[in-house]
Amino acid sequence: MSIFQMYLELGIQHITDFRGYDHIIFLTSLMASFQFFQWKKILKLVTAFTIGHSISLALSALNIIHFSIPIIEFLIPVTILLTASINLINARSIPEKYYIYEYLTTMIFGLIHGMGFSVLLSSLLGMEQSIILPLAAFNIGLEIGQIIIVFIILCLAYIFTKYLKIKSIQWKYALSAIALLTSIYLIVDRWPF
Numbered sequence: 624m625s626i627f628q629m630y631l632e633l634g635i636q637h638i639t640d641f642r643g644y645d646h647i648i649f650l651t652s653l654m655a656s657f658q659f660f661q662w663k664k665i666l667k668l669v670t671a672f673t674i675g676h677s678i679s680l681a682l683s684a685l686n687i688i689h690f691s692i693p694i695i696e697f698l699i700p701v702t703i704l705l706t707a708s709i710n711l712i713n714a715r716s717i718p719e720k721y722y723i724y725e726y727l728t729t730m731i732f733g734l735i736h737g738m739g740f741s742v743l744l745s746s747l748l749g750m751e752q753s754i755i756l757p758l759a760a761f762n763i764g765l766e767i768g769q770i771i772i773v774f775i776i777l778c779l780a781y782i783f784t785k786y787l788k789i790k791s792i793q794w795k796y797a798l799s800a801i802a803l804l805t806s807i808y809l810i811v812d813r814w815p816f
Contacts, residue, residue, distance in 0.1 A: 626756055626757055626760070627756055627757075627759075627760045628760070629757075629760075630747075630756075630757040630758075630760035630761045630764065631760040631761070631763055631764040631767075632764060633747070633761060633764060634760065634761040634762065634763065634764020634765040634766075634767070634768060635764040635765070635767050635768040635771075636764075636768075637740060637743060637761075637764070637765065637768070638764075638765050638768030638769055638772065639768045639771060639772060644805075645699050645700060645703065645739075645809060646699075646736060646739075647772055648703050648801075648802050648805050648806070649699070649702055649703045649706065649732070649736065649802075650672075650769060650772050650773060650776065651772075651776055651798055651801075651802055652703055652706040652707040652710060652798065652799055652802035652803075653668060653672070653706055653729065654773055654776045654777065654780075654798075655707075655710050655794070655795045655798035655799050655802070656710060656795050657777065657780070658777065658780055658781065658784070658791065659777050659780075659781060664722070665773060665777075667722075667726060668725065668726065668729050669766075669769055669770065669773060671726040671727070671729040671730040671733065672729050672730065672732065672733040672736070672769070673733065673762070673765065673766050673769065674730055674733060675729070675730040675731060675732065675733020675734040675735075675736070675737060676733040676734065676736050676737030676740060676762075676765065677733075677737065677762045678733075678734060678737065679733075679734045679735070679736075679737030679738045679741060680737045680740055680741050680744060680758065680761070680762060681758060683737070683738060683741035683744075683745055684741065684744060684745055684748050684754050684758055685754070688738075690738055691815070692742055693813070693815035694815055695735065695738045695739050695742075696739065696813045696815075697810065697813045697814065697815045698735045699735060699736060699739050699809070700805075700806040700807075700809035700810045700813065701806070701810060702732040702735055702736065703802050703803075703805065703806035703809070704803060704806035704807065704810065705728075705732075706732070706802070707799040707800070707802040707803035707806060708799075708803065710795055710796075710798075710799035710802075711796060711799050711800065711803065740761075740765065744757075744758070744761055776798075780794055
């Protein structure tokens with residue numbers, strides 16, 4: 624197995640691993656408002672998240688930034704709480720002119736999640752002569768994993784809204800409420816202060 628393939632698979636496994644369900648819950652709350660036909664906006668949001676976590680992964684791997692792991696592990700569920708809360712507060716979609724704020728917020732949340740990913744990656748990269756190829760492969764793997772999760776969420780949304788006749792707003796509120804409750808549990812569990 625090549626170095627690229629190893630880190631690619633590691634990235635996919637890391638984001639899709641249910642033991643690290645906080646990232647899956649974040650993506651679920653981020654996608655709660657969307658259906659397949661909104662694929663362009665979905666792609667932009669997922670890309671914003673990827674850019675954010677790619678930046679923090681690179682900066683961390685290069686030892687440019689340092690942070691407290693307990694604080695990052697605490698901030699990850701805070702991102703879930705904020706995303707789910709926005710979903711519950713906004714009954715309607717965000718107007719087109721405000722999408723830039725949604726993308727920027729998602730990118731900032733990606734920076735935080737990337738710092739969470741970097742704990743595992745930094746320990747592995749210490750064994751490599753060059754970190755560029757493994758870092759790129761890991762990021763690509765994370766993106767593939769995110770696309771898989773987003774696809775599953777959108778398929779479930781389609782099934783629930785099309786065949787089980789659940790209204791889109793009810794689907795959004797249900798997913799957001801689950802994410803909100805999960806985030807509160809994680810915030811209390813990871814309280815670093």
